[in-house]
Amino acid sequence: MAAGGSGMSTLALPQPVLASIEGAIEFIFTPQSSSVTGGKKVGGLEQVIELTVNQLEVTFLALALALFVALPIGLYLGHRGAGELLAIGLGNAGRAIPELALIAFMAAAIGVGLLNVTIALAVLGIPPILTNAFVGIRQVDRGAVDAARGMGMSEFEILRRVEMPLAVPTLMTGIRGATINILATATIAPLAGVLTLGDFIINRNVYGDDGVLAGAILVALLALVLEFALAGLQRLLTSKGLKLSPA
Amino acid sequence: MISAALAAPLAAVGEVGEGFFKERTSETLPCQAQEERLFCFDWAKDNIGEYWTPAVQHVELVAISVIVGFAIAFVLALLAHRRRWLQPPLLAATGVLYTIPSIAFFFLLLPITGFGRDSAVIALSAYTLQIIYRNMIAGLANVPSSVKDAARGMGLTDRQILWKIEVPLATPEIVAGLRIATVSTVALATLAVFISAGGLGKPIYEFINFKTNIIIAGGLAILIAIAFDAILFGLQRLATPWRRAAAE
Numbered sequence: 001m002a003a004g005g006s007g008m009s010t011l012a013l014p015q016p017v018l019a020s021i022e023g024a025i026e027f028i029f030t031p032q033s034s035s036v037t038g039g040k041k042v043g044g045l046e047q048v049i050e051l052t053v054n055q056l057e058v059t060f061l062a063l064a065l066a067l068f069v070a071l072p073i074g075l076y077l078g079h080r081g082a083g084e085l086l087a088i089g090l091g092n093a094g095r096a097i098p099e100l101a102l103i104a105f106m107a108a109a110i111g112v113g114l115l116n117v118t119i120a121l122a123v124l125g126i127p128p129i130l131t132n133a134f135v136g137i138r139q140v141d142r143g144a145v146d147a148a149r150g151m152g153m154s155e156f157e158i159l160r161r162v163e164m165p166l167a168v169p170t171l172m173t174g175i176r177g178a179t180i181n182i183l184a185t186a187t188i189a190p191l192a193g194v195l196t197l198g199d200f201i202i203n204r205n206v207y208g209d210d211g212v213l214a215g216a217i218l219v220a221l222l223a224l225v226l227e228f229a230l231a232g233l234q235r236l237l238t239s240k241g242l243k244l245s246p247a
Numbered sequence: 248m249i250s251a252a253l254a255a256p257l258a259a260v261g262e263v264g265e266g267f268f269k270e271r272t273s274e275t276l277p278c279q280a281q282e283e284r285l286f287c288f289d290w291a292k293d294n295i296g297e298y299w300t301p302a303v304q305h306v307e308l309v310a311i312s313v314i315v316g317f318a319i320a321f322v323l324a325l326l327a328h329r330r331r332w333l334q335p336p337l338l339a340a341t342g343v344l345y346t347i348p349s350i351a352f353f354f355l356l357l358p359i360t361g362f363g364r365d366s367a368v369i370a371l372s373a374y375t376l377q378i379i380y381r382n383m384i385a386g387l388a389n390v391p392s393s394v395k396d397a398a399r400g401m402g403l404t405d406r407q408i409l410w411k412i413e414v415p416l417a418t419p420e421i422v423a424g425l426r427i428a429t430v431s432t433v434a435l436a437t438l439a440v441f442i443s444a445g446g447l448g449k450p451i452y453e454f455i456n457f458k459t460n461i462i463i464a465g466g467l468a469i470l471i472a473i474a475f476d477a478i479l480f481g482l483q484r485l486a487t488p489w490r491r492a493a494a495e
Contacts, residue, residue: 020358095430096472100437100448101465108458109285184348188438191455201354202441209357216354220347227346 023210024217034206042207048197048218055196055222059183061118066125066178074133078167079159087134094127099185103192112193120192124185125178132174136167165239172234180227187219197222287459295463297450302467304445308436309475312368313429316375323376324383325409334384341377349374349435353442367444371435375428382424386417419490422483426476433472437465447471 026032031044077083106120140163148162164171187198200207200215207215235243323341327333347355352370360366390413398412414421440448447464454460484491 017358092430095427096434096469098434098437098447098465098468100440100451101461101468104451104455105458105461105465108456108461180346180348184350187348187350198350201350212354213357216351216357219351220355223346223348223351224343227342 020209020213024213027207027210027214028218032208032210034208036206043200043211043214048214051195051197051199052218052222054194055183055186055189055198055219058114058117058121058189058194058196059179059186059226061114062121062182062186063125063175063179065118065122066129066182067175069122070126070129071133074130075137075159075164078134078137079155079163081138084134084138087131091127091131094124094131097124099124099181100188103185103188107192114194117186117189117192117194121182121185121189125182128174128177128181130174132170132177133167136170136174137163139170140166166242168237168239169234169242172230172237176227176230176234179230180223183223183226184219285458286462290459291463298447298463298467301445301447301449301464302471304449305433305436305447305468306471308364308367308371308439308444308446309429309432309471311364312371312432312436313375313425315368316372316428317379317425319372320376320379320383324380324387327380327384328387328409328413337380338377341380344373345377347373350438350441353439353444357442362443364439364444366442367436367439367446370442371432371439374435375432378428378431379421379424382420382427383417386420386424387413389420390416415487418487419483422479422486426479429475429479430472433468433475437468 027043028048029045031041031047034040034042074087077087102120102123103117106116110116110119137159144162144166145158148158153161186194186196187201189196190199190202197215197218200211201219204212320341323337327337344352349370352373353366356366356369360369394412394416395408398408403411436446437448437451439446440452447468451461451464
């Protein structure tokens with residue numbers, strides 16, 4: 001619909017597009033010769049797996065760091081009902097962080113490498129997790145919390161056994177959003193010296209158009225698989241009682 | 248249709264990069280050489296004008312993407328509001344588009360729309376669909392049925408109820424979705440440089456080791472996001488005068 005440009009009227013995939021996809025699939029499975037690497041072959045399953053592992057590694061490291069920082073703060077503020085301005089404002093401000101500028105600035109100011117990229121990506125993950133943890137806990141029915149307190153639960157028990165289970169859907173929404181944004185941004189991590197699948201996309205002169213398309217397909221699939229897995233995890237963690245009530 | 252409507256500004260797309268800062272390198276050397284310097288004010292003062300074109304491109308990219316995304320999401324939400332069975336498949340479909348990382352989406356379009364603004368706009372507007380669609384469905388669902396019953400009792404048709412009651416009452420939620428989508432798109436549009444669609448990502452990528460440059464371009468992106476957010480908030484207040492009246 002937004003195409004409208006030159007020769008884009010046909011919706012059925014034209015021959016060149018099919019050829020590109022074929023080329024990309026071939027790139028994924030068998031190493032190809034590249035014009036700039038001096039005879040060294042690029043692509044192939046081995047490199048694809050290596051870069052996929054790298055991308056997942058930096059994604060999960062950053063997610064772990066973001067959870068470690070954001071979850072306790074969000075849960076605590078939510079439980080105390082304090083710091084709403086901070087928790088909500090941070091979530092809004094976090095969305096405005098330009099991904100490319102963040103990665104580039106971290107690389108230029110602190111340096112390249114896995115640790116620095118992990119920190120940069122965690123910065124993207126913290127706001128949605130913190131905000132959703134806060135909102136999720138705040139949304140819990142005060143009656144349920146009062147009942148738990150009346151039963152003699154400690155504040156920690158209330159958080160752990162009443163508020164957190166009831167906040168799972170909202171909490172997981174934040175974690176899913178953070179994960180997908182971190183994974184997406186990890187695609188440009190090669191700019192900061194961490195080779196992920198994005199290397200295929202960014203270094204077009206090395207990998208060629210087949211490599212670029214292969215990288216795009218792989219990154220898209222990786223994101224969808226991760227999102228699907230997290231949605232499954234959310235279903236597992238959500239208590240039966242919550243599933244019965246309409247979301 | 249998009250490239251036709253924007254033929255004039257499109258000509259500038261992708262042309263910023265060539266020698267963007269290059270001829271000024273000698274002037275910037277003294278400050279650039281000091282790697283520990285976080286920000287070179289002199290350089291910034293001399294070069295701030297260079298950011299005008301990328302900033303304008305950035306605003307255009309975001310505005311077009313959000314308008315296209317809004318138009319499509321609006322139609323989808325109205326359809327799904329009428330035919331409830333459409334809601335789960337539409338949520339899933341927009342969810343897939345939302346999940347695919349923008350930079351991957353740009354290059355999935357490479358064999359079809361090639362380098363340039365078309366690919367960027369398609370990917371960015373696809374990204375906004377879910378946010379706008381979901382908020383709009385929620386907004387329409389939250390209209391109290393008593394209000395709709397009253398409207399029906401007054402003799403309004405279904406179509407009148409939709410346009411005179413439901414859509415206006417859902418405006419705060421719709422605008423809330425629009426604001427989230429717009430601010431996220433401003434940030435994501437920095438990646439459009441990889442598909443040669445210009446924007447503030449261009450200067451960042453061109454001169455990626457120079458902190459002053461990254462701070463200026465990144466800062467401008469954040470300012471644009473704040474400006475869009477404020478404008479949409481203002482529009483919402485104008486569009487819902489009854490809420491202001493209730494607050495007074």
